[in-house]
Amino acid sequence: MPGHRSITEAEKLAAAKLGGIPIRREQMAAVANIYRAASAVRQHLENSVLRGSDLTWTAFVVLWVVWVWGESETRHVAEEAGISKGTLTGVARTLESRGLLRRADHPSDGRLVLLSLTDEGEEFMRRVFPAFNEEEAFVTAGLSDTECRSLAEGLRSVVLQVEEHGEERRQALLGGAEPAPRRSGRRPRA
Amino acid sequence: MPGHRSITEAEKLAAAKLGGIPIRREQMAAVANIYRAASAVRQHLENSVLRGSDLTWTAFVVLWVVWVWGESETRHVAEEAGISKGTLTGVARTLESRGLLRRADHPSDGRLVLLSLTDEGEEFMRRVFPAFNEEEAFVTAGLSDTECRSLAEGLRSVVLQVEEHGEERRQALLGGAEPAPRRSGRRPRA
DNA sequence: TTCGTACAATTTGAGCCCGAACGACTGGAC
DNA sequence: GTCCAGTCGTTCGGGCTCAAATTGTACGAA
Numbered sequence: 001m002p003g004h005r006s007i008t009e010a011e012k013l014a015a016a017k018l019g020g021i022p023i024r025r026e027q028m029a030a031v032a033n034i035y036r037a038a039s040a041v042r043q044h045l046e047n048s049v050l051r052g053s054d055l056t057w058t059a060f061v062v063l064w065v066v067w068v069w070g071e072s073e074t075r076h077v078a079e080e081a082g083i084s085k086g087t088l089t090g091v092a093r094t095l096e097s098r099g100l101l102r103r104a105d106h107p108s109d110g111r112l113v114l115l116s117l118t119d120e121g122e123e124f125m126r127r128v129f130p131a132f133n134e135e136e137a138f139v140t141a142g143l144s145d146t147e148c149r150s151l152a153e154g155l156r157s158v159v160l161q162v163e164e165h166g167e168e169r170r171q172a173l174l175g176g177a178e179p180a181p182r183r184s185g186r187r188p189r190a
Numbered sequence: 191m192p193g194h195r196s197i198t199e200a201e202k203l204a205a206a207k208l209g210g211i212p213i214r215r216e217q218m219a220a221v222a223n224i225y226r227a228a229s230a231v232r233q234h235l236e237n238s239v240l241r242g243s244d245l246t247w248t249a250f251v252v253l254w255v256v257w258v259w260g261e262s263e264t265r266h267v268a269e270e271a272g273i274s275k276g277t278l279t280g281v282a283r284t285l286e287s288r289g290l291l292r293r294a295d296h297p298s299d300g301r302l303v304l305l306s307l308t309d310e311g312e313e314f315m316r317r318v319f320p321a322f323n324e325e326e327a328f329v330t331a332g333l334s335d336t337e338c339r340s341l342a343e344g345l346r347s348v349v350l351q352v353e354e355h356g357e358e359r360r361q362a363l364l365g366g367a368e369p370a371p372r373r374s375g376r377r378p379r380a
Numbered sequence: 381t382t383c384g385t386a387c388a389a390t391t392t393g394a395g396c397c398c399g400a401a402c403g404a405c406t407g408g409a410c
Numbered sequence: 411g412t413c414c415a416g417t418c419g420t421t422c423g424g425g426c427t428c429a430a431a432t433t434g435t436a437c438g439a440a
Contacts, residue, residue: 013258014319021320024327026338031231031326033345038228039272040352041221046428047369048360054373056427058396068203074419082229087397089420094395111405111418129204130211136221137214138359142347148216151344155223157332162230169328170238179237183244184424186401236398246397248426264389277427279390284425301388301435374394376431383440391432402421410413 034155041139049131053124055098058083060132062091063100063117067125071116073106100124224345231329239321243314245288248273250322252281253290253307257315261306263296290314 015023042057050060058081065080066072072080078088092115095101100121106112117125140148170179205213232247240250248271255270256262262270268278282305285291290311296302307315330338360369 010258017257018316018320024323026335026342027327027330028323029342030330030333030338030345033342033349034224034227034231036272037224037345037348040349040356041224043428044352044356044360048363051372052370054370056396067207068200075417082226083396084398085419086399086421090396106418109406109418113419126208130208133214133218135359137217138355139348139352140217140220141355142351143220143344145216147344148220151341152216152219152223154333154337154341154344155220155227157337158227158329159223159230161332162234162329165328165331166230166234169325170234173238180242180244182241182399182424184397184422185399186422188401233398246425265387273426274428275389276391276429280426296388299388299436303389372394372429374392374427375429376392378431381440383438385438386436388435389433392430394428396427397425398423400422403419405418406416408414408416410411 030158034158041136044139045132045135048135049128053098053128058087059091059095060128062088063095063121063125064129066101066115066117067122067129071104071114074113074115077115095121220348224348231326234329235322235325238325239318243288243318248277249281249285250318252278253285253311253315254319256291256305256307257312257319261294261304264303264305267305285311 011023011025011028014028045060046057050057055063061081062077062083065077069076069080074088074092075085078085081088083091092101092103096103099118102116102118102121104114104116106114140151143151201213201215201218204218235250236247240247245253251271252267252273255267259266259270264278264282265275268275271278273281282291282293286293290308292306292308292311294304294306296304330341333341
């Protein structure tokens with residue numbers, strides 16, 4: 001687990017490093033803690049309820065999305081699960097090989113693929129989701145119901161800010177220039 | 191970005207799926223939003239300030255840790271950055287190849303490796319960190335300073351809960367049985 | 381000295397991650 | 411009927427991710 005040395009201590013050192021240039025401390029601490037918490041929660045869930053079935057957090061989320069929303073087109077599942085289409089292809093392959101997920105062609109549009117749970121997948125979610133939710137309760141045990149709601153509220157505000165103004169902001173930062181190429185990624189064939 | 195369909199809507203569907211079994215809604219929403227926010231923030235930062243230098247979030251965090259704390263042993267850096275030692279080996283290799291990070295043997299203990307920034311690395315952080323912090327402020331723009339502090343406080347409580355009681359909890363859940371093997375991971379040589 | 385235990389970083393294998401390139405397909409214009 | 415612009419899922423390349431196995435170093439006991 002991260003964080004033997006406190007974030008506040010780190011802030012001071014960072015400030016010293018910059019000598020005079022002001023830092024947005026509260027914002028920095030908030031972002032740092034979002035990431036820390038996300039890692040801690042994921043780690044805990046993977047090593048408790050998910051470990052027995054050897055599923056990753058992502059695989060479980062995908063399964064959850066299909067379980068809750070029923071048979072769905074892959075692009076919607078990727079969107080809901082918060083992963084790219086390319087990643088979903090791989091995760092779906094894994095889940096299919098475990099016998100939990102099924103893929104089917106769309107009856108009228110040949111470009112689409114539909115995902116749905118197998119019977120085994122349904123049975124799995126009925127059994128495992130309650131345990132998963134139980135651990136969600138465990139990790140937030142230090143917070144009251146009200147505090148949980150308030151936490152979720154604050155986080156939603158962050159998500160919304162990025163969703164609504166992120167693209168525009170990135171455009172502005174690049175100042176018209178096209179985004180820098182990525183070292184990784186597929187190369188043109190020629 | 192994830193979440194066209196609301197989490198509250200998903201809750202109801204999940205509840206219906208379970209028919210009667212109660213769900214900890216607030217806790218579920220809090221955890222879901224922690225993860226969503228973390229992804230959104232990471233995505234935004236990678237595609238704005240980090241894109242130009244083709245660094246990932248993780249690589250930047252590692253750089254930041256070494257910048258702030260100075261030359262450090264790899265195990266401490268991994269701990270601070272919230273990644274495993276194995277992952278750090280790879281990330282450090284990447285940063286070394288970019289000329290931002292340096293590795294050195296410990297003068298008295300041959301088992302240890304020390305990481306420090308190159309001059310280029312120092313220059314990079316002096317230039318990029320302010321921009322990074324600026325985007326941390328952007329993503330939290332919907333929150334006041336007080337709300338930021340309160341958000342960080344709630345998240346810290348989650349991190350603490352997992353750090354302090356997580357191991358014990360996982361033990362209890364497994365009920366004495368050793369943790370299930372992982373499909374991935376290195377195999378015995380024989 | 382030689383052994384054994386402890387602890388360090390690295391390697392390994394399976395899998396996740398993104399975004400760009402790609403091929404299959406759609407649906408409207410002509 | 412034949413373009414053709416748009417959309418879909420998949421492939422691909424470089425990189426991150428973990429935990430277990432491995433290699434190497436340290437250090438005290440026999």
